[in-house]
Amino acid sequence: xKTILIYLVVVLSSFVSNAAAPSDSTxxxxxxxxxxxxxxxxxxxxxxxxxxxxxxxxxxxPKDMWGYCKYSFxxxxxxxxxxxxxxxxxxxxxxxxxxxxxxxxxDNIHLVRNSSYNNVFAPKLQGQRVNIISIPQNLNxxxxxxxxxxxxxxxxxxxxxxxxxxxxxxxxxxxxxxxxSFIAMGIATQVVKRITGRETPIRSTQAGGKWTPFPGxxxxxxxxxxxxAFPSGHLATVICAVTVLSENYPExxxxxxxxxxxxxxxxxxxxxxxxHWAGDYPLAFGIGYGFGKVVAASRKIEGKKTRKxxxxxx
Numbered sequence: 228x229k230t231i232l233i234y235l236v237v238v239l240s241s242f243v244s245n246a247a248a249p250s251d252s253t254x255x256x257x258x259x260x261x262x263x264x265x266x267x268x269x270x271x272x273x274x275x276x277x278x279x280x281x282x283x284x285x286x287x288x289p290k291d292m293w294g295y296c297k298y299s300f301x302x303x304x305x306x307x308x309x310x311x312x313x314x315x316x317x318x319x320x321x322x323x324x325x326x327x328x329x330x331x332x333x334d335n336i337h338l339v340r341n342s343s344y345n346n347v348f349a350p351k352l353q354g355q356r357v358n359i360i361s362i363p364q365n366l367n368x369x370x371x372x373x374x375x376x377x378x379x380x381x382x383x384x385x386x387x388x389x390x391x392x393x394x395x396x397x398x399x400x401x402x403x404x405x406x407x408s409f410i411a412m413g414i415a416t417q418v419v420k421r422i423t424g425r426e427t428p429i430r431s432t433q434a435g436g437k438w439t440p441f442p443g444x445x446x447x448x449x450x451x452x453x454x455x456a457f458p459s460g461h462l463a464t465v466i467c468a469v470t471v472l473s474e475n476y477p478e479x480x481x482x483x484x485x486x487x488x489x490x491x492x493x494x495x496x497x498x499x500x501x502x503h504w505a506g507d508y509p510l511a512f513g514i515g516y517g518f519g520k521v522v523a524a525s526r527k528i529e530g531k532k533t534r535k536x537x538x539x540x541x
Contacts, residue, residue, distance in 0.1 A: 284407035319506035370496035374461025425457040429501030463515035470519025
């Protein structure tokens with residue numbers, strides 16, 4: 228278990244990026260401004276990329292926030308908004324029963340719910356140990372960890388390394404998009420959490436968890452699990468990563484089924500360990516998916532080759 232997660236992240240980044248670079252990529256040095264920016268896929272799709280700047284993943288975040296608002300509140304998004312609202316209402320109304328049933332099932336199959344980590348890098352800062360890198364010690368903890376930021380950032384780091392080594396602008400752009408979307412998505416989820424103030428199952432004082440809208444800043448900081456259940460940042464992170472990867476590598480059809488399966492397992496693990504209610508998930512999915520789509524669309528132009536010309540569209 229100590230090495231499985233890191234191994235899977237490295238292998239996944241290799242599979243995502245492999246054969247993604249233009250055919251003339253070589254190991255010799257090529258100036259960044261001369262890297263190929265157009266990709267011809269086998270299905271006739273053509274992707275054109277802009278070369279990302281070193282700090283685009285930070286400077287473009289405000290634009291992403293505005294883009295997400297426009298993406299979410301337009302006529303095409305109305306069915307999705309209604310679906311999120313309806314499923315959230317149904318799940319929230321049945322959250323306690325869903326949580327109790329899930330935990331009973333996990334007890335029956337002996338799936339340990341307690342989080343357990345081995346701290347492999349915990350330096351002292353001002354006399355106190357700060358856990359920087361922790362390795363999960365059981366299956367439920369490993370699944371839960373997949374929704375945390377650093378596995379996805381490790382994946383992005385692996386793709387970035389591949390892109391730099393092979394002069395692959397698509398890989399470099401994808402790595403930048405992952406970081407950028409995580410920042411924007413993280414801000415959005417934190418804002419909603421601090422507005423809704425829902426108790427997590429493990430800290431709940433009433434069935435379904437108490438809602439305390441707009442908790443005090445210091446109250447939230449000192450007792451975060453009492454207020455930060457809704458929506459799930461872990462699930463939003465997984466869905467955001469899956470969306471960015473699938474948008475940039477549309478020819479790799481396995482990304483969505485594998486990614487959504489991992490997302491479902493992460494969601495299941497958080498019901499078991501008492502971090503989230505099922506009702507925390509629909510909005511998390513919408514936030515992760517929306518930011519993934521907005522960020523990916525801002526970095527590339529997609530077109531399709533016809534017999535006489537190329538047709539491009541954002």
